[in-house]
Amino acid sequence: MGRDEDVRPRDEVVYLAAGLADLVMGGVRDATRRLPGLMAVREELRARGELALKRSGPSSEAHMEVLARRVAERNSHG
Secondary structure (H helix, E strand, O other): OOOHHHOOHHHHHHHHHHHHHHHHHHOHHHHHHHOOOHHHHHHHHHHHHHHHHHHHOOOOOOHHHHHHHHHHHHHHOO
16 A cells, blocks of 8 residues: 555554444455455555545544635734
């Protein structure tokens, strides 16, 4: 998976746990037919976890949006 360098170890654990929960909810039988090895299972769980958290977790504001608002507020006050 090309995103490994961008993910902190703590986040990876959360993604894996959420992926496992999503996999259980979606049915283990379907996923095991498609995945040939342990590394593929890990990648699938992690990807599922990221998607599950994005679907159900609180959405955070984009960093650049926050900065743009601060600059606009600063410019409007003086």
